[in-house]
Amino acid sequence: MQTESTEQLIKRAEIMCQRRGVRLTPTRREVFAILTKQDGAVGAYDLLEMLKAEVPNAKPPTIYRALEFLQAQGFVHKVSSSNSYVLCSHFEKQHPVQMLICSLCGNVQEIHSSGIHQEFINQAEQKGFQVQHQTVEALGVCKQCQHA
Ligand SMILES: [Zn+2]
Numbered sequence: 763m764q765t766e767s768t769e770q771l772i773k774r775a776e777i778m779c780q781r782r783g784v785r786l787t788p789t790r791r792e793v794f795a796i797l798t799k800q801d802g803a804v805g806a807y808d809l810l811e812m813l814k815a816e817v818p819n820a821k822p823p824t825i826y827r828a829l830e831f832l833q834a835q836g837f838v839h840k841v842s843s844s845n846s847y848v849l850c851s852h853f854e855k856q857h858p859v860q861m862l863i864c865s866l867c868g869n870v871q872e873i874h875s876s877g878i879h880q881e882f883i884n885q886a887e888q889k890g891f892q893v894q895h896q897t898v899e900a901l902g903v904c905k906q907c908q909h910a
């Protein structure tokens with residue numbers, strides 16, 4: 763759930779793209795806009811169906827290319843355990859990310875623990891392992907669902 767409006771988030775994303783000299787094309791912008799309206803993570807094919815409302819000739823590569831771009835810019839995170847995508851609203855800064863995924867409603871919340879991140883790297887280093895990408899995902903039941 764986003765506290766900012768879609769327009770505000772798009773504006774922030776546009777500023778970031780301008781600064782980085784990359785283009786938020788109409789398709790990329792539309793995928794971004796769709797993601798701002800979701801409560802939880804969404805799979806690529808569901809996103810494609812929603813995108814077709816605006817871009818009727820959209821094909822699977824259309825959505826994968828857009829997602830690749832949005833991920834590279836840090837605008838979305840991939841939820842590996844469910845192979846889906848979720849908007850990140852703190853994309854101005856590089857941040858460690860751990861995800862709390864509700865197995866009942868699908869809601870995804872981000873937490874940013876640099877402690878967990880650092881500990882991962884420490885333990886990996888002891889094994890002579892170089893971490894390139896780290897994903898920490900916890901499945902459980904969110905606050906709303908516990909009280910439902
Ligand atoms: Zn994030």
Ligand SMILES: [Zn+2]
Pocket residue numbers: 864865866867868869903904905906907
């Ligand atoms: Zn829930």
